[in-house]
Amino acid sequence: MIIIPEKVNYIINKLENSGFEAFAVGGCIRDSLLFKTPQDWDITTKAKPKEVMNIFHKTVPTGLQHGTITVVLEEESFEVTTYRTEGDYIDNRHPSEVNFVSSLEEDLSRRDFTINAMAYSENRGLKDPFKGLEDLKNHTIRCVGEPNKRFQEDALRMLRAIRFKCQLNFEIEQGTLVSIKLNHRLIKNISFERIRDELCKILLSETPSQGFILLKDTNILEIVLPELKRCLGFNQYNPHHDKDVFHHILEVVDYCPKDLILRLSALLHDISKPQCFSLDEKGIGHFYGHNVGSAEKAEEILKRLKFDNNTIDRVKILVKEHSMELNEAKTSTIKKFISRVGMENIDRWLELKKADLKAHSHTMDYTGLLNVEERIKNIIGSKEPLSIKDLNISGKDIISLGVNPGKEIGIILNKLLELVLENPDLNSKDKLIDYAERML
Structure with a gap:
């Protein structure tokens, strides 16, 4: 059962009452069907960006050219995106153009995996044109449509497939997996920041080794972390x-x-x-x-x-x-x-x-x-004292002994710390000043 939060429902109903079809979409629907608590709720609608801005009191045009408007309700932000399709991808990451469409199914057809291509509203129910619910029940990660096209549109999706496998403990459908191997070199077109974020999510999954073995098997590892690949087979x-x-x-x-x-x-x-x-x-x-x-x-x-x-x-x-x-x-x-x-x-x-x-x-x-x-x-x-901040003497005390502000203060404090680590009884201001004076 999908329970939509009150504010998300308010946005969907307000759009519907204004004559525009609207749904919660993507990862929030997937997570809800898996009985997980969604981190974010994304909304998709037939309304154009300017129409969304006219309907709600407080909005931010966060991605106007891509059809995304942020609606702010009581300091909480929600992304509302117009149904869209995308032109050719010139760099395996960014579309050359975005076209707004009136069909939800057209919008869902551009998404990465079937389990992320579902939409839901309380009035209209679950919309699942690509059998994402079936793949969810079968624990399968499968591209929407042709895998080669999906990965050539956005090469990061290859890492996302592996990350979802680790997070959800699903299997990647064979055709999708073969396509990742075939297109693995496209990952070179993705920024290190985006690669980093996916690697971190793999690392924080239940069994990260599954992800890194799959990165190795698909030849992505030699691109994103060649140093680890060199450890393979090293007796x-x-x-x-x-x-x-x-x-x-x-x-x-x-x-x-x-x-x-x-x-x-x-x-x-x-x-x-x-x-x-x-x-x-x-x-x-x-x-x-x-x-x-x-x-x-x-x-x-x-x-x-x-x-x-x-x-x-x-x-x-x-x-x-x-x-x-x-x-x-x-x-x-x-x-x-x-x-x-x-x-x-x-x-x-x-x-x-x-x-x-x-x-x-x-x-x-x-x-x-x-x-x-x-x-x-x-x-x-x-x-007992274990760091400089635990000492009963400060940099100001050292300066009062005639030492100019700079690296020398840190050197003296570290030497005093070594003494105190050996003998905690020395951690009194008078004794430490005495030792500092001797050092000077």
Whole structure:
């Protein structure tokens, strides 16, 4: 059963009362039929954009040339789009022209997949000219009409098909899948920002490995993430690993909780292993320095995909520190590690370590890591200083000693923090000023 929210119903009824057919359409109908709560409600109508603007009190012409008007009701926004068809696609993404039409079926015929090409209103019921409901019941992702045409219109749809497979746990219909393989090179015409958004949704699905294996099988992976493709079939020659680097990485990703920074870190934590490989005299493989190499490569990849700096910095820290072993570490060493990784990342680091261990061969011992986790919890629970902001001295105090504002203040504060991590009793203003004066 589809339950349309009150404000969406109000918009549809107001359009209908003004003489214009209108429906809720697309993903909101799909999600409702799957008993999921839709994130957005899109509305399609026979009314032209200017007619929509005349009917409602507050509107924003967000996509006037494409027929989209945003209707604002009590500070809540809803997109209302005129029935339309599209001209030839000149760049596998944008149509050369948009033509407004009077038929709902014409409008639905331009959409990507049958499960997204359904419309509904309380007065007119479900409109499903391409059997999307049947495909929904059969857990099938199928293009509307000819798959080659749909993907040549908008190459991003190939990634969307794989993403929907992961999110919904559906199967891609054979003809649609064959067409993705055939047209995979068109993905080069899509912006990195749009590729990034689809990859993130795949990463946050229940089993991301399904998506990345499908990206590999359709040859899209070598375009969007060639560094991961190079890990495929790379034998680790190590008794602790029973999988190649590619499948080990994907297993780590699957074992991680649904957290984007954590799963990005898992995806990239061993990305430089092929470049760091060496074989000892016993025929055992080693990857010395792969954590540092992978952190550098992670930064390069995330910048290419236009991630924000905060995400890049956090992922770099986790990738660089993922191989750190603290089983026999002194308490002061663990404190320094928490300070280096950051309180906001320490839980993610533990989850990454657990996932990495699970994805090794089944001979790994978890006892050491569980002990480390307990020690970290105890240190954090003790409320002892772990970062510069926990020190009982500030940059202003250092300036009062005659130091000019600049990098030197940070250097002094970090040295004072090292002292306090070794001996928390030194965290008093008088003692810290005394040590700062000695440094100067």
